[in-house]
Amino acid sequence: MKNTTQTLSRRQILVAGATLSGGMALGLFIPGTARAAAPELEPRYWAEDAPDPREVNAWVVIEPDDSVTLRCPMAEMGQGTGSGLAMLLAEELECRWDNVKVEFASVNRNIRENTLYGDMVAAGSRGIRTTWPYVQQAGASARARLVQAAASKWNVPAAQCEARESKVFHQPSGRSLRYGELVKDAAKIKLSTEPAIKAPEQFKLAGTRQPRLDSAIKSTGQALYGIDTREAGQLYASIMSCPVFGGKLVSVDDSAIQGRRGIKQVVKLDDAVAVVADNYWRANEALKKLKVTWDGGAAAKTDSAQFARDYRDALDGPMVTARNDGDAKSAIAKSAHVVEAVYETPLLAHATMEPCNATVHLQKDRLDVWMGSQSPLQNAKMAAQEAGLKPEQVYFHQLYLGGGFGRRTFGDELRHAVRVAKAGNITQPLQLLWSREQDMRADRYRPQSAIRLKGALSPDGKLEAIFIQSVCGSIQRSTGQKVANGLDPTSLEGIGPSVPYNKVPNWYTGQMLKNTHVPVAYWRSVGGSQNSFYLESFIDELAHAAGKDPLEFRRSLTDRVDSIAVLNKLAEISGWGKPMAAGRGRGISLVENHGAVGGQIAEVTVKPSGEVRVDRVFAATDAYHVVNPNLVDAQIEGGAVFGMSAMLFGEITIQNGAAAQGNFNDYRVARMTDAPEMVTALALTGGRDDKGKPKWGGVGECSTAPIAAAIANAIFAATGKRVRSLPFKNVKLTELSSL
Amino acid sequence: MVTLTVNGQQHQIDVEPEMPLLWALRNEIGLTGTKYGCGIAQCGACTVLMDGHPVRSCMLAVSSVQGREITTIEGLSQNGTLNKVQEAWIAEDVPQCGYCQSGQILSATALLSRTPHPDNSDIDAAMAGNICRCGTYVRIRRAIHRAASDKA
Numbered sequence: 015m016k017n018t019t020q021t022l023s024r025r026q027i028l029v030a031g032a033t034l035s036g037g038m039a040l041g042l043f044i045p046g047t048a049r050a051a052a053p054e055l056e057p058r059y060w061a062e063d064a065p066d067p068r069e070v071n072a073w074v075v076i077e078p079d080d081s082v083t084l085r086c087p088m089a090e091m092g093q094g095t096g097s098g099l100a101m102l103l104a105e106e107l108e109c110r111w112d113n114v115k116v117e118f119a120s121v122n123r124n125i126r127e128n129t130l131y132g133d134m135v136a137a138g139s140r141g142i143r144t145t146w147p148y149v150q151q152a153g154a155s156a157r158a159r160l161v162q163a164a165a166s167k168w169n170v171p172a173a174q175c176e177a178r179e180s181k182v183f184h185q186p187s188g189r190s191l192r193y194g195e196l197v198k199d200a201a202k203i204k205l206s207t208e209p210a211i212k213a214p215e216q217f218k219l220a221g222t223r224q225p226r227l228d229s230a231i232k233s234t235g236q237a238l239y240g241i242d243t244r245e246a247g248q249l250y251a252s253i254m255s256c257p258v259f260g261g262k263l264v265s266v267d268d269s270a271i272q273g274r275r276g277i278k279q280v281v282k283l284d285d286a287v288a289v290v291a292d293n294y295w296r297a298n299e300a301l302k303k304l305k306v307t308w309d310g311g312a313a314a315k316t317d318s319a320q321f322a323r324d325y326r327d328a329l330d331g332p333m334v335t336a337r338n339d340g341d342a343k344s345a346i347a348k349s350a351h352v353v354e355a356v357y358e359t360p361l362l363a364h365a366t367m368e369p370c371n372a373t374v375h376l377q378k379d380r381l382d383v384w385m386g387s388q389s390p391l392q393n394a395k396m397a398a399q400e401a402g403l404k405p406e407q408v409y410f411h412q413l414y415l416g417g418g419f420g421r422r423t424f425g426d427e428l429r430h431a432v433r434v435a436k437a438g439n440i441t442q443p444l445q446l447l448w449s450r451e452q453d454m455r456a457d458r459y460r461p462q463s464a465i466r467l468k469g470a471l472s473p474d475g476k477l478e479a480i481f482i483q484s485v486c487g488s489i490q491r492s493t494g495q496k497v498a499n500g501l502d503p504t505s506l507e508g509i510g511p512s513v514p515y516n517k518v519p520n521w522y523t524g525q526m527l528k529n530t531h532v533p534v535a536y537w538r539s540v541g542g543s544q545n546s547f548y549l550e551s552f553i554d555e556l557a558h559a560a561g562k563d564p565l566e567f568r569r570s571l572t573d574r575v576d577s578i579a580v581l582n583k584l585a586e587i588s589g590w591g592k593p594m595a596a597g598r599g600r601g602i603s604l605v606e607n608h609g610a611v612g613g614q615i616a617e618v619t620v621k622p623s624g625e626v627r628v629d630r631v632f633a634a635t636d637a638y639h640v641v642n643p644n645l646v647d648a649q650i651e652g653g654a655v656f657g658m659s660a661m662l663f664g665e666i667t668i669q670n671g672a673a674a675q676g677n678f679n680d681y682r683v684a685r686m687t688d689a690p691e692m693v694t695a696l697a698l699t700g701g702r703d704d705k706g707k708p709k710w711g712g713v714g715e716c717s718t719a720p721i722a723a724a725i726a727n728a729i730f731a732a733t734g735k736r737v738r739s740l741p742f743k744n745v746k747l748t749e750l751s752s753l
Numbered sequence: 754m755v756t757l758t759v760n761g762q763q764h765q766i767d768v769e770p771e772m773p774l775l776w777a778l779r780n781e782i783g784l785t786g787t788k789y790g791c792g793i794a795q796c797g798a799c800t801v802l803m804d805g806h807p808v809r810s811c812m813l814a815v816s817s818v819q820g821r822e823i824t825t826i827e828g829l830s831q832n833g834t835l836n837k838v839q840e841a842w843i844a845e846d847v848p849q850c851g852y853c854q855s856g857q858i859l860s861a862t863a864l865l866s867r868t869p870h871p872d873n874s875d876i877d878a879a880m881a882g883n884i885c886r887c888g889t890y891v892r893i894r895r896a897i898h899r900a901a902s903d904k905a
Contacts, residue, residue, distance in 0.1 A: 091850050092848070092849030092850030092851065092887045093849070094849070225843075225846055226846050226848075228848065228851065229842065229843045229846050229847070229848055230843050231851075232848035232851030232854050233835070233839045233842040233843050233847070233848060233851075233854060233858060234786070234826065234827075234829075234830055234835070234839060235784075235785075235786020235787070235825070235826030235827050235855045236786070237851050238785070239788075239852060241785075241788070241789065242785035244783065244785070250780070275769065293768075293772075293776060293780045293781070294776060294779075294780060294789075295772055295773060295775075295776035295780070298792075365886060366850075366852075366886060367788070367790055367796070367798060367850065367852040367853045367884065367885070367886045367887075368788070368790075368850070368852045369789070369790070414850070414851065415850060416788070416850050416851075416852030417850045417852060417886050417887060418850075419886070447789075449792060450790065450791045450792055450793075644846060645846075648846065648849060648889070648892070649849075651888060651889075651891045651892070652849055652887045652888035652889060653888070654888065655888025655890060655891075656886065656887070656888050659886075659888075677791050677792075677793055677795060678790075678791050678793075678795035678796050678884060679793060679795050683884055683886065684888070684890075685880075685881050685882075685883075685884060685890075686876065686877055686880040686881050686883070686890050686893065686894070687877045687881045689888070689890030689891060689894070690891075691891070692891045
């Protein structure tokens with residue numbers, strides 16, 4: 015099928031703009047020339063799997079005309095790493111930024127060439143903060159080869175040569191050569207030692223505010239997502255998993271779909287049934303008409319109300335010690351002023367805008383995969399195993415991801431596609447697309463948890479001890495990873511070691527991991543999504559109990575430069591302390607999440623009916639160093655809305671062992687009408703870690719973690735009522751007693 | 754046979770009359786810029802313009818749109834020129850994952866054609882049907898104001 019889309023590159027758009035408005039083209043987009051000079055991401059962006067003869071190394075391709083292609087090892091799911099990593103590469107390569115294209119590094123090549131592109135896992139806010147050493151090295155290495163190639167040509171020492179703006183210069187003789195003239199020789203050069211990489215203080219491009227590279231293709235419908243794959247002869251499948259997690263398929267009566275147009279076959283798996291057709295709609299309509307019998311086993315008798323009781327009851331049971339500073343237990347026992355509270359949070363779905371899907375073409379000695387994945391290398395290896403092939407026989411074509419948030423790491427949709435293709439002996443390309451209902455009901459959710467917090471205050475209102483008992487679903491256990499010593503770091507994030515405070519003398523955190531048959535997994539900000547709500551709400555309770563200002567109270571708990579920088583920035587941008595009208599309130603929250611410190615202040619209006627509107631959010635972030643403040647701002651804005659959506663509305667409930675919600679009509683998410691105004695600011699403290707390496711924090715999640723507590727604390731400021739159970743939609747504020 | 758007019762072009766397609774326009778566009782005509790998000794007109798990812806009005810193509814049978822002018826995201830830019838909403842979207846770097854943005858842009862285009870200078874409550878009302886899970890609402894709002902201000 016021909017795609018009739020017209021291809022518009024950002025540059026063509028600009029040219030068109032110039033014709034329209036006569037010379038005003040640059041002003042059409044944003045002030046300054048940065049917009050016009052922006053490189054681009056291509057609508058289809060996976061790299062070829064064979065080495066390109068124009069490569070300087072596996073990361074950099076240079077054409078004779080000096081145009082540069084940079085290879086990005088991370089998925090682009092909106093987080094902007096496709097733009098950020100390209101900037102880091104270009105920074106070291108010393109190439110012109112206006113002549114760059116970016117493509118996604120070949121997964122197959124990564125398998126064959128000893129994972130030269132790293133693990134390719136775009137999760138855990140790792141896009142920049144764990145990849146910068148090897149991405150910078152790749153760029154520096156390519157630059158050193160180009161310089162060496164020029165030096166050899168001129169027969170001068172390389173040390174006399176300098177690379178900039180896609181050229182190598184020899185100052186003493188005034189000679190220069192373009193990268194395009196050097197690339198052939200450069201590719202043959204073997205460096206005796208790898209060049210040093212730049213320190214962030216030496217950056218010229220990285221660290222500056224730049225447009226993202228995919229705005230144009232994503233504003234014209236051209237960006238290709240997994241769901242947009244259209245291969246010749248492609249078939250489509252819709253699948254339904256056993257509604258009760260872990261249950262089995264018993265039987266399928268397909269008499270109702272006999273003779274329906276376009277239906278190719280019904281494929282039965284152990285725990286799911288799929289219909290294959292020539293059009294997705296036909297497949298999905300037929301799937302809905304099947305009469306399916308499932309065996310959900312004992313889990314089919316479970317529900318959320320019971321789970322919630324079980325989690326709360328387990329708070330009184332044994333705990334595994336995760337953190338134990340000083341003697342929190344006796345400090346609490348001796349204190350005359352103890353504050354205590356129990357909090358809880360539900361399961362949450364990811365609900366990415368693009369439902370999970372994978373297109374596969376399974377042949378005797380080769381498997382092609384087209385999908386958007388946060389973990390394409392692992393997914394490709396898994397698919398090889400499912401298909402009975404070697405990993406290097408899998409060709410994984412990475413597409414844009416219509417949202418990830420942790421969901422697109424496991425490859426569940428790919429496993430389905432390979433299994434259906436295999437069981438159905440399907441020799442054509444097959445696109446398996448989860449309906450929204452399948453996507454929501456077969457998700458791996460943010461774990462459910464309950465927590466009890468105790469705090470001891472001195473007579474003058476100092477926090478002497480924190481004592482935490484947490485019961486939480488283990489992601490490691492649910493995803494088949496090893497759980498060491500009964501503790502799961504993902505469930506501890508935000509209450510264990512990773513908190514922004516260092517001056518609480520006695521601190522105990524105990525945890526009991528408690529799983530049900532419901533699968534749980536990473537959900538944007540992971541443990542912080544619930545633990546930061548707990549701890550930061552409780553710190554607010556303590557501040558009020560101590561009669562202290564919540565921002566100043568937090569300041570008294572830490573002398574970390576990052577935490578203090580964020581608190582100072584928040585105070586500066588928010589007008590903290592200024593009086594607010596009746597019915598309005600302001601709440602603060604401070605977290606450490608995925609290597610960065612994020613703070614937020616929410617302003618809310620509470621109507622007499624108890625309805626809450628989040629009016630404005632101020633966010634300050636210390637990620638130490640950042641590549642592109644424009645995209646960091648976008649992550650902070652979006653992360654806060656994502657967390658706010660969960661705080662206000664997000665909840666998956668279990669009935670008869672299955673998820674009760676299946677679509678956006680019963681799983682409510684934030685809409686334009688809910689969106690607050692946002693004011694974001696960076697509070698970067700730079701610095702080096704204990705090994706002397708520059709510190710880099712992640713920014714994809716540190717804005718999701720703080721928002722729930724900031725809103726709850728603002729509601730308290732407005733009403734004197736404490737929200738301790740989420741989502742807020744279930745809270746009847748008018749019936750809640752004031753504290 | 755059903756005749757559809759999409760982006761000024763006529764397409765004759767051999768499909769069931771009840772097939773939703775979304776799947777005719779994506780699977781039969783090959784225009785994949787219009788996205789599937791929910792199938793029940795709750796998320797707006799499938800928004801297209803029908804005679805200039807925003808509609809959810811996932812619940813609109815092809816038989817009901819014969820004789821109507823359908824505009825998809827691919828039809829908004831003509832001869833290499835973007836419409837002002839797209840220009841504003843790029844200027845504000847609105848998209849993150851980008852999946853919902855075709856629908857957002859078409860809803861915003863329809864809003865501006867009937868309300869050239871919308872205030873925030875106009876924007877809320879017109880855009881409430883389009884979900885963005887990345888949370889780009891702040892920039893969408895800004896981009897709509899930019900497009901309305903002629904400086905886009």
